[in-house]
Amino acid sequence: MADHDPENTPPGETVLDWHEGDMPYSRAFDDHFYCRSDGRLECGHVFLSGNDLPRRWQRPGPFRIAELGFGTGLNLCETWRQWRETAPGDASLFFTSFERFPMARADIDRALAHWPQIDRERAALTEKWPDAPQGRVEIDLEPNVHLTVVCGAALDSLHQEEAPFDTWYLDGFAPSRNPDMWSAELMAEVCRLTAADGRFATYAAAGFVRRNLTAAGFTVERRPGFAGKREMLCGGKPAS
Template sequence: MQNNEAHITWHLNENGDPQPYSSLFNDVYFSSDDGLNETEYVFLQGNALAERFNTLNQFTIIETGFGTGLNFLCAAQLWLNIAPAQSTLHFISVEKYPLSLHDLVKALQLFPSLQLLTADLIAQYPQILSRKTIRLFNQRVKLTLMIGDASQCLSGFQHKADAWFLDGFAPAKNPDMWGETLFSQMARLSHVQTTLATFTSAGAVRRGLQAAGFKVSKRAGFGKKREMLHGCFTDNFSLGKPLD
């Protein structure tokens, strides 16, 4: 497995706040207008997590692209707010180009409302990079970070997802994260109530997910994006059977 570093430059948004930008992929990590509300809209609402979290004792999210950890922290915050007290959220993410601790801290300073959770993540970030599963937030959230290419990492993985966060850079700039190999691994790691959400509405992504057995719909996108995709696994394949 490769372990490459993220190449981050900082671009000021309209408010003068420095936003992380990938010079490897020429793309943003999250909306420079409002990253927090983008995550809430695209990934939390897109997977109906507020409706699902309060009835379950455990829940697994798999994300492609950990980046700054913003999506992780937002999902954890929702879980801590509404899931039953003894319940556990398992958040699994794959990341090929992890941020340095310095860049992660700088990026997450943009979100003061997450400050308490951020402190716990930052304290344990070096451990996470050594590929351990860690527990955070009074043991109520488990974080597994797999370092490497998303499709490769998932091919060796067995844990089923209840929800997918597809958050690679834009498909045109980062095709490795949006191909048939990844979608077939997603199908293998899904069950009939598994949902997915992603910021993109690219036709190739929609068709690839459908071919792998996901029912996919468009909804209005966040901010300047016209549309996004969300959906659920149906076990109804046009390209073949899941791998197990």
């Protein structure tokens, strides 16, 4: 979920504390990986509903989702759960996440075990997760569902991408903790890699994030946030 290299954190290493038993907390960024009330429901409210999913994937062929910040894999697992329940049989899901500090298998398993609703997805992800993730991790989770995790600094990684995505989950650590993950340059790359009529959603609502998204070329909408948070942002890339 992080982009820049915090002081005293070796590249590629995630330094965690655990709050309330199974909630991971990044010491490097002084922030939780998801909201403390219910991260799975937050994913549904912000990233799926904010991107008008599952309605938009009711079509044949590939549907491509990109994410800034893989973290525990919670957004993947909840998206995959809803995909399994709602997607047409002739559709395929390609989920690509950009993560500088990939977590260890045991930490992913510990965090995701909090939600029995995604036990199936958690088990499949952790079974196939590499012991030492680096470079470009490619995992076939099941027929027609493929995960790519690009390990490294987000901006550098996005510069290497060419194929556009239908949907973006912008889920770095809070803008106040990790402003590099919400920079104008990074948002411009996100917009470049968004298909015409593609969408984004994020829990963040800071003014500079909204301005950077608008300057990149997105239309931006404010909506009520999750669990009492006043606002979140979502929007799209115009077709022309």
